[in-house]
Amino acid sequence: METANETLKTDFILLGLFPGIRHISILVFIILLIYTIAIAGNTTLILLIWVDPCLHTSMYFLLSQLSIIDLAFISSTVPKMAVNFFSGKRNISLIGCGTQIFFTLTLGIAECLLLTLMAYDRFVAICHPLKYPIIINYQVSQQMAIGSWVGGALASLVHTAYSMHFPLCGPRELHHFFCEVKAILKLSCEDISVYERGVVVTSIVVVLLPVSLILTSYTLIFLVVLRMNSPEGRNKALATCSSHLTVVTFYYGPAMLIYMRPGSSHTPILNQALFIFDTILTPMLNPLIYTLRNKEVVGALKKVLGRCTISK
Template identity: 50%
Template sequence: MEKWNQTSNDFILLGLFAPNTTGLLLLLLIIVIFFLASLGNSTMIHLIHLDPRLHTPMYILLSQLSLIDLMSISTTVPKMVFNFFSGQKGISFLGCGFQSFFFATMAGSEGLILVSMAYDRYVAICHPLHYPIRMSKRICVKMIIGSWILGITNSFAHTIYAFHIPYCQSRAIDHFFCDIPAMMPLACMDTWVYEYLVFVSTIFFLLVPFLGITASYCRVLFAIYHMHSKEGRKKAFTTCSTHLTVVTFYYVPFVYTYFRPRSFRSPAEDKILAVFYTILTPMLNPIIYSLRNKEVLGAMIRVFPLLFSKKK
């Protein structure tokens, strides 16, 4: 690979699409998805904040998920769009550091928030009498704070390591954002320490939570099967299937990407998988949780009565 001018600390993002007509059309689609995700998640946060009926642990956690999705997609897409239309692919050393830090923070925090949401549904369905104690608002707030602290701590460790190692090869990152594992092939030193750190982080923030969520929902589905109320079974099953859809769509591409050794990964495949958990999931979360949730639909009617007045 070509040697990089050591007087410059900037990086180059090769991007997701080629600068041609097809690439332009695909980027326009990404822009539409970005606006849908921004509108959907902002609306969810607004609804949950304004409607007192949604001031419960389940929806407080959901508002945090929407906030994380909103921040996550805003961390990656605007820079990608700007680089494509401006013809510039550069990103400053500091800008790359901030992008890496915020993305890793959102990724780690979202994984833990999803675990908290799964626990909330588990207690609500399997131990309803203990729900006010096990999932009080105080415990919910502790879960949220813990998720953010652990996410920030993990991200800080990754970012500090990645931006304190020497890069003596080409600084062209074959990705559409500063994903730290995509930067490691550019280093001029052995990065086995970081690869081990990624392995541990993937187990703690992705694999273990995913297995825990799967196990808890298996227990929940078993409890739903033995419910006497047909309406209760239907409502509980809808809620759990919604959560499982989100969890699967988020975790599977993430785990598959970061759990593999570098020798089994390719930049093209990593970028395609990254689209799922950085762009598509933030758009789908508010759609899935609103269209399949009567409480959220009811809140939309109460908060935005003018939009639904014609349907009455």
């Protein structure tokens, strides 16, 4: 019993989704429904890109990597939240908390980097179509994907190790549904102002710089699109760009509000709402946006469904 009590003292307590809210079970079931749709949508998109030769291009390879990140991203938070809710146990071990921080940061930063590289991919494809097969070949697209994963993992490792070494005071209660860096830093006994400045610098590099590069890419793209004589080519370029821009808006909007707001405006309820949108809703919406607004993906889906119907 004493060993169990000592272990519990080192655990964190996740207070869960919006503590004190009525009918929380309805919200949990809605999130589980979103999780199911996200798993089905991203898995379907990955399989379509894998089985259809028409989608064996650099753009769709990067899109498949985005779906893998989204699958892992939503799976790093929702299952643990659901287990805690249905079991009534809200604790998470120190190692478990650190692991969750590492993976959520890795996947979040990797998605930021990948979305930026996808914007560059569209820039080269539309502004320099003749050079596109040379500049963005399959090997380069693989290097882009690997760079996103490695960059996310390295940045995450630094922040995870640094944030978890601070001594903590008082009850280890996190006003969140998963272990998140800023929620843990609020429990620190030490002055963390230096580290917070480091977080701001990282946010600028990971959020503002990619957004600037994405906006620059799309400004140049739209200037080229406006000069296109073919309505069909213009519509095709705008279709692929609009899907990516929608995904970028949905992802970067909440991310900027989470990490770029002044500390005084950080309330647990607002933070949770933003994280729900960024880590749960966005992974569900991304495959739907790309599937519904992309004729090539819709065509691949129809072919696969047609084969399944014929085989039956």
